Amino acid sequence: MGCCDAPGLMPIEDAMEKMLSRIQPIQTTQRLPLPDALGYVLAEDILSPINVPPFDNSAMDGYAVRRSELALGQPLTVAGKSFAGQPFDGEWPAMSCVRIMTGAQIPPGCDAVVMQEQASVTNAGVTFSVRDVPHNDNIRPTGDDIHHNDVVLSRGARLTPRDIPMIATLGVSQITVYQKPKVAFFSTGDELKPLGEPLQAGQIYDSNRYGIKPLIENFGCEAIDLGAIPDCPQTLKATFEKAQSLADVVVTSGGVSVGEADYTKDILEQLGEIGFWKLAIKPGKPFAFGSLQNAWFCGLPGNPVSAVLTMYVLVQPMLAKLAGHTEWQAPQSIPATTRTTFKKAPGRTDYQRGIYSIENGQFFVETTGNQSSGAFRSMSLANCFVVLERERGRVEAGETVNIQLFNATLY
Numbered sequence: 517m518g519c520c521d522a523p524g525l526m527p528i529e530d531a532m533e534k535m536l537s538r539i540q541p542i543q544t545t546q547r548l549p550l551p552d553a554l555g556y557v558l559a560e561d562i563l564s565p566i567n568v569p570p571f572d573n574s575a576m577d578g579y580a581v582r583r584s585e586l587a588l589g590q591p592l593t594v595a596g597k598s599f600a601g602q603p604f605d606g607e608w609p610a611m612s613c614v615r616i617m618t619g620a621q622i623p624p625g626c627d628a629v630v631m632q633e634q635a636s637v638t639n640a641g642v643t644f645s646v647r648d649v650p651h652n653d654n655i656r657p658t659g660d661d662i663h664h665n666d667v668v669l670s671r672g673a674r675l676t677p678r679d680i681p682m683i684a685t686l687g688v689s690q691i692t693v694y695q696k697p698k699v700a701f702f703s704t705g706d707e708l709k710p711l712g713e714p715l716q717a718g719q720i721y722d723s724n725r726y727g728i729k730p731l732i733e734n735f736g737c738e739a740i741d742l743g744a745i746p747d748c749p750q751t752l753k754a755t756f757e758k759a760q761s762l763a764d765v766v767v768t769s770g771g772v773s774v775g776e777a778d779y780t781k782d783i784l785e786q787l788g789e790i791g792f793w794k795l796a797i798k799p800g801k802p803f804a805f806g807s808l809q810n811a812w813f814c815g816l817p818g819n820p821v822s823a824v825l826t827m828y829v830l831v832q833p834m835l836a837k838l839a840g841h842t843e844w845q846a847p848q849s850i851p852a853t854t855r856t857t858f859k860k861a862p863g864r865t866d867y868q869r870g871i872y873s874i875e876n877g878q879f880f881v882e883t884t885g886n887q888s889s890g891a892f893r894s895m896s897l898a899n900c901f902v903v904l905e906r907e908r909g910r911v912e913a914g915e916t917v918n919i920q921l922f923n924a925t926l927y
């Protein structure tokens with residue numbers, strides 16, 4: 517460990533840059549019914565075909581009036597009603613008002629709505645406790661929210677639960693989106709046992725696929741689970757071939773650390789081109805990236821924390837680019853004061869797992885304990901990464917560190 521760890525290891529920023537510079541967004545588009553489009557990336561600008569609201573309407577339950585008549589302070593008779601969806605279309609004689617409800621169309625000639633709390637119904641008509649109200653008071657004018665032809669959402673936006681009702685407001689029922697990147701993934705290792713079966717000597721449960729899948733799906737990509745594959749070159753090669761025929765990206769876990777890396781590398785070199793990288797990050801050093809004939813390849817380390825961490829930190833930005841999600845932003849760093857010590861040796865960028873809290877507007881962070889890359893509890897307990905710079909050594913309580921709050925894909 518220590519500073520001797522760094523030579524030959526690629527800084528994470530360089531690795532990101534190398535990956536992203538090679539990847540081109542998927543151009544294939546499809547038309548989808550609006551309710552099915554959640555999580556897809558828009559392939560078109562959404563222009564409003566209408567004004568919103570489409571007509572002047574009342575913001576209150578009350579009475580539509582003409583201000584010049586209201587100002588006289590006389591009772592006004594009720595000429596009729598305007599309810600939501602049932603506009604008033606009768607005669608509106610002088611010295612009268614129209615009973616109106618929220619969302620109902622404003623009758624022509626009306627220049628204010630008086631809320632019902634300021635009105636009382638008497639035998640002589642409606643009397644009002646106000647005489648002088650502002651022009652267009654309690655009226656929501658046509659196009660107040662959105663004008664016809666306004667760009668409401670831009671190409672490259674990933675559709676959130678807030679975007680779908682926004683588009684519905686415009687009456688748009690079908691939209692054009694980019695096809696979601698397809699990500700095929702599998703675990704490798706003779707030691708892996710399916711969940712629900714008893715462990716034999718030397719076996720562990722295959723947890724990595726259960727960490728990788730939600731990170732793919734929460735990120736708006738399609739996940740194709742190819743299972744757990746034993747460390748057998750023929751089976752591995754066949755699985756790689758199948759994976760690249762099904763997907764845009766092939767993600768594996770395990771088999772890239774010293775020992776197993778050699779035959780993984782052999783297989784990959786037969787099927788494509790590999791920039792087998794060792795990154796200057798901890799955990800996650802044995803991360804690999806390359807291209808197969810028909811897909812990109814990301815080889816995650818087998819240790820469960822490393823697998824989820826490299827998927828989140830390195831693969832997600834790549835998926836964002838592939839998906840055409842131009843508005844995606846990497847998690848921001850926030851300074852926080854440490855509440856505990858953090859063990860660290862200079863040499864690599866550490867992504868330690870922490871728990872942050874906010875007190876009086878200040879961020880504080882404590883360690884989740886055991887930071888072994890095999891100890892998944894450190895991820896499960898955490899709500900942020902504590903990103904410790906390469907040169908940095910042990911951190912004492914009370915020092916300032918940078919934290920990255922987990923984004924929605926880890927929640």
Ligand code: AMP
Nearest residue numbers: 703722723724770771772773817818819
């Ligand atoms: P490897 O990268 O294959 O050398 O694996 C490194 C460590 O991660 C070993 O302790 C493996 O047993 C463990 N590991 C590999 N794959 C998985 C998996 N799918 N689920 C849980 N642990 C794994």
Ligand code: MG
Nearest residue numbers: 704705770771
């Ligand atoms: Mg292995």
